[in-house]
Amino acid sequence: MAIKRKTLTRHGREGFKNIRRNGWMSFASMSAVAIMLFVVGAFAFLIVNTNHLIDTIENDVEIRAFFEHDVDASEQESVLEEVESHDSVENVVYRDRDEGLDVFMESMGSDGEVFENLREENPLNDALIIQATDPQMTAAVAEEVNAQSAIESVEYGESILGQLFTVTNYVRILGGALVIGLIFTSVFLISNTIKLTILSRKDEIQIMKLVGATNSFVRFPFFIEGALIGLIGAIIPIAGLTVGYSYLYSFMYDQVPFFTFVEPNPMIWQISGLLLLVSILVGIFGSQMSVRKFLKV
Secondary structure: OHHHHHHHHHHHHHHHHHHHHOHHHHHHHHHHHHHHHHHHHHHHHHHHHHHHHHHHHHHOOOEEEEEOOOOOHHHHHHHHHHHHOOOOEEEEEEEOHHHHHHHHHHHOHHHHHHHHHHOOOOOOOOEEEEEEOOHHHHHHHHHHHHOOOOEEEEEOOHHHHHHHHHHHHHHHHHHHHHHHHHHHHHHHHHHHHHHHHHHOOHHHHHHHHHOOOOHHHHHHHHHHHHHHHHHHHHHHHHHHHHHHHHHHHHHHHHHOOOOOOOOHHHHHHHHHHHHHHHHHHHHHHHHHHHHHOOOOO
């Protein structure tokens, strides 16, 4: 066990020395890691907030079901209970005609006061405000509610709802495909840059093999080196993205209060952890793929 521990220490030390010894090539590899991870991270933040915006828009979709004028309270209660028991319904709010008039007047601002004289002969209907558990189920829920005999009409933006969901679904698919494509591009570019660092030392690897070094003995220092290149290269973009996003979040919160980005915590830690893991794995992958070519001597 002592020998193995000594060997591991030696490999770790060699990994650090290799980075210092090949300064400019190591710097180039770290720069490639930093640039690509910054791009990937920025797009990851963009996609997460785009999905947040889409979710916010979809969650604002609601169904307004208006009762017939001559429906009594007990029948309204029966319909309310039946709608609430529906598996696809998340929330139901009963709004009588007086509340409906108050909401309408409030939406008109100071001009809404002219409608106060309608209070005694309120022409509005009592209504149910319904939200589906899944916004995509809105049309189906609206159709079932509209089938109730006590319901006069149902409104839920039918004319634009289908288009809205089509657009949001395409945005989600495009965003996911974009991030995946950037990750694969990053893996390719970073691993190739690291390969150049290792290729410049092919003579060193071949000499080690000729004097009897085992494959694992040759590989391990490069394993450490690749992991360190990935780790060090990830620090700057992660720090930059963390500071930049935190500032942008605060700015948007103050300047655009009606829409805020996703809260930095825990999203920043999740994306940073993912970027760090990807960078280390890519560093190891790039170094090991290059070393393997020279192990058969």
